[in-house]
Amino acid sequence: MDDLTTLTMTKVCTAQLLRKLQENIERACMKIKPRKSRSISIIKGKLSDHRFHIGEESIPTVSEKPVKSLVEHLRKEVASGLENIDRTLLPGKLKFWCMQYGLLPRLLYWKGYERKWLGLPRCLSSIGFYGKGMLHLPISSLVEDYKCAKVRLELMLLDLSDPFVAHLGHRQAKAALRHKDIVGQVQEGSSGLGLGASTPMVVQEVRREEEARRCAQAVAQAKQGQWMAWEGVKKLKISWKELWEMETFRASFTIRAAYDVLPSPTNLSQWYAEDPTCPLCPSLATLKHILVGCKTSLTQGHNTLRHNQKCLAAVLESRRTGVNALPPRHPSGSQHHLFIIRSDSRQLGRARDWKLLADLNKKLCFPVEIAATNLRPDLLLWSASLKLVYIIELTVPWEGAVEEAYERKRLRYAELATDVQQQGWNVKVPPVEVGYRGFIATSTSRLLREMGMRGKFHRQAVKDLSVAVEKGSQWLWVKKKDSA
Numbered sequence: 001m002d003d004l005t006t007l008t009m010t011k012v013c014t015a016q017l018l019r020k021l022q023e024n025i026e027r028a029c030m031k032i033k034p035r036k037s038r039s040i041s042i043i044k045g046k047l048s049d050h051r052f053h054i055g056e057e058s059i060p061t062v063s064e065k066p067v068k069s070l071v072e073h074l075r076k077e078v079a080s081g082l083e084n085i086d087r088t089l090l091p092g093k094l095k096f097w098c099m100q101y102g103l104l105p106r107l108l109y110w111k112g113y114e115r116k117w118l119g120l121p122r123c124l125s126s127i128g129f130y131g132k133g134m135l136h137l138p139i140s141s142l143v144e145d146y147k148c149a150k151v152r153l154e155l156m157l158l159d160l161s162d163p164f165v166a167h168l169g170h171r172q173a174k175a176a177l178r179h180k181d182i183v184g185q186v187q188e189g190s191s192g193l194g195l196g197a198s199t200p201m202v203v204q205e206v207r208r209e210e211e212a213r214r215c216a217q218a219v220a221q222a223k224q225g226q227w228m229a230w231e232g233v234k235k236l237k238i239s240w241k242e243l244w245e246m247e248t249f250r251a252s253f254t255i256r257a258a259y260d261v262l263p264s265p266t267n268l269s270q271w272y273a274e275d276p277t278c279p280l281c282p283s284l285a286t287l288k289h290i291l292v293g294c295k296t297s298l299t300q301g302h303n304t305l306r307h308n309q310k311c312l313a314a315v316l317e318s319r320r321t322g323v324n325a326l327p328p329r330h331p332s333g334s335q336h337h338l339f340i341i342r343s344d345s346r347q348l349g350r351a352r353d354w355k356l357l358a359d360l361n362k363k364l365c366f367p368v369e370i371a372a373t374n375l376r377p378d379l380l381l382w383s384a385s386l387k388l389v390y391i392i393e394l395t396v397p398w399e400g401a402v403e404e405a406y407e408r409k410r411l412r413y414a415e416l417a418t419d420v421q422q423q424g425w426n427v428k429v430p431p432v433e434v435g436y437r438g439f440i441a442t443s444t445s446r447l448l449r450e451m452g453m454r455g456k457f458h459r460q461a462v463k464d465l466s467v468a469v470e471k472g473s474q475w476l477w478v479k480k481k482d483s484a
Helices: 011-027 070-087 092-106 113-117 142-156 171-183 202-219 240-245 248-258 265-272 287-293 295-299 311-324 337-343 399-412 414-422 442-450 455-478
Strands: 041-043 046-048 354-358 379-383 388-392 426-428
Touching: 070 092, 070 113, 092 113, 092 240, 092 248, 142 202, 248 455, 287 455, 311 354, 311 379, 311 455, 388 414, 399 414, 414 426, 442 455
Parallel strands: 388 426
Antiparallel strands: 041 046, 354 379, 379 388
């Protein structure tokens, strides 16, 4: 031991203590080095310049020679590294990648560069960066990584005889695991009994607790926590590859739109006391009003841009032509029957005469051989040999109203479905929804799987639909002040 800290109540006691320490240390053939020591005197709550002495040499005060700290040195080093990255000519996304994988392990002090590089406002909560909610960015939290690293270290030391080491901060995570063992496996959604019943690791439980803490904070945020109330919407996970392929403005628009921190007139009114009314109508120009509810924009046909995207029709048409080009199905009971069923796609694989109509460039006329109606669904897919018809209606609602839009479309075509059944056809009415900000509804994913799209084909189709609608909303945002 070569360091010693003393604390006394008076100057006289400190002087006497230093004199006694010097005598004892000299008897042990050691020596105190005053120039490497520091002193601080606080009198009535104020810093004093009083000096203490070791023999003839005085001890410097903390204000004269501050104590060198490894943490302070690291802060300066990291701050310098952030400034050096910021001065480079790299794109903002690549700067962010350099910080994530270059400086994050040592990062102890943030200066807001991450928001600057992604073109985001300072008011965006950290939940938007590190949360695993509806929008999942490829960014990890320093606090979460630090806790997980400490828990891993503690788990390595559990077998030691020292009781203090064996009962450190991982007790909360272990207690949560014991509670889960008592409660049992709770199934979520429509998954089967026993799905996902494997015992989680303690480190994973730490991450779950951090995510639960972030979700609790998001519930208390009236604006940036609105995504907590979304139902029937799939999470949007963005990888580093996808983030790099995004244009800078699109990445910024995606994140800001998800948490409603775009500079809409109502937000600007809250931030800078500007006029909150819509440039096209006298209503309050919230983000929802601009993207969904502006009647002037709707009459001008702007809001139909996302709805008329040909992406879903192109996906189903590609699947239909691929199935129709397959060899004819073998009769039931043949040797190749099982092989053909596995190679085909669910419902579509049962026939080779599928037809598709889309209400895009010209008015869709419902086939008379199926039913007589004036309704015009967005997509109509049918097979005469199976007497099976899909009435597909695409809706682009606000993410908070996805379930409502689903039920509304089902009720709209309920009477038509009854008429089709009376004509001897089997009918399915699967409404599909894609949110205004590019979030895919579970109904859309379910339809694609029913059409036989699996794995990377399913992921690519979901991504294409999301990007198509998101670009339409981005275009509408840019043109929000245009009257024509």
